[in-house]
Amino acid sequence: MSVLVFDLDGTLVSSMEDLVATLNAVLEKAGHGTVPQDKVANMVGMGAKVLLQRGLDYLEIEWSDETIIPLYEDFLDYYAANIAVHTRPFDGVIPALQRFRADGWKLAVCTNKTERLTLPLLAALNMTDHFDAVVGGDTFSVSKPHAEPVLGAIQRAGGTLEGSIMIGDSVTDINAARAAGIPVVAVDFGYTPVPVTELGPDRIISHFDELADAVDGLRT
Ligand SMILES: O=C(O)COP(=O)(O)O
Numbered sequence: 359m360s361v362l363v364f365d366l367d368g369t370l371v372s373s374m375e376d377l378v379a380t381l382n383a384v385l386e387k388a389g390h391g392t393v394p395q396d397k398v399a400n401m402v403g404m405g406a407k408v409l410l411q412r413g414l415d416y417l418e419i420e421w422s423d424e425t426i427i428p429l430y431e432d433f434l435d436y437y438a439a440n441i442a443v444h445t446r447p448f449d450g451v452i453p454a455l456q457r458f459r460a461d462g463w464k465l466a467v468c469t470n471k472t473e474r475l476t477l478p479l480l481a482a483l484n485m486t487d488h489f490d491a492v493v494g495g496d497t498f499s500v501s502k503p504h505a506e507p508v509l510g511a512i513q514r515a516g517g518t519l520e521g522s523i524m525i526g527d528s529v530t531d532i533n534a535a536r537a538a539g540i541p542v543v544a545v546d547f548g549y550t551p552v553p554v555t556e557l558g559p560d561r562i563i564s565h566f567d568e569l570a571d572a573v574d575g576l577r578t
């Protein structure tokens with residue numbers, strides 16, 4: 359059976375407001391000021407530690423692997439306590455997941471968000487049961503754009519590489535899909551500094567209602 363492998367932030371869920379609130383709460387508490395929301399959209403996709411690093415770079419504050427640690431712990435705590443204040447699945451996501459599953463697809467999440475945040479977020483949004491496997495940024499020793507988490511998600515979902523498709527919102531997802539050797543559908547409403555039209559995905563959709571046609575087009 360083939361697997362649809364979904365990215366999480368910016369693909370399945372609109373999480374920007376909660377990510378911005380968390381990032382800025384942590385930075386402010388440390389006396390570093392805040393980052394505007396439209397800038398944060400370009401910083402998401404490689405997990406919370408990289409988000410903090412990019413936020414500090416934007417504010418021109420020097421950081422080291424060591425000075426990031428307490429900020430990262432604060433981030434995990436604050437975000438865990440405020441994980442779905444504004445975060446919701448994008449329009450059409452849930453019915454699309456239900457339809458694909460009814461059609462015999464296996465479904466997986468492959469995100470660079472750490473498992474410790476991914477699992478509670480999916481639970482808070484009642485989305486856990488839609489998936490046959492959930493892979494986070496720390497499930498394997500490497501994260502997207504490496505192939506391993508994508509391949510691991512397919513394997514854990516009980517599917518085959520053949521016929522499987524990745525759905526994501528950024529270059530990280532597109533490169534991970536390429537590395538795994540599967541086609542990729544990009545959503546154009548996610549979080550990426552470079553528009554997906556410039557990243558060469560196999561298909562682009564603007565709404566989850568378009569995913570079935572995109573998937574059909576990749577299978578014929
Ligand atoms: O940066 C993150 O926290 C994770 O982002 P992703 O779900 O788009 O992989």
Ligand SMILES: [Mg+2]
Nearest residue numbers: 365367368527
């Ligand atoms: Mg994403």
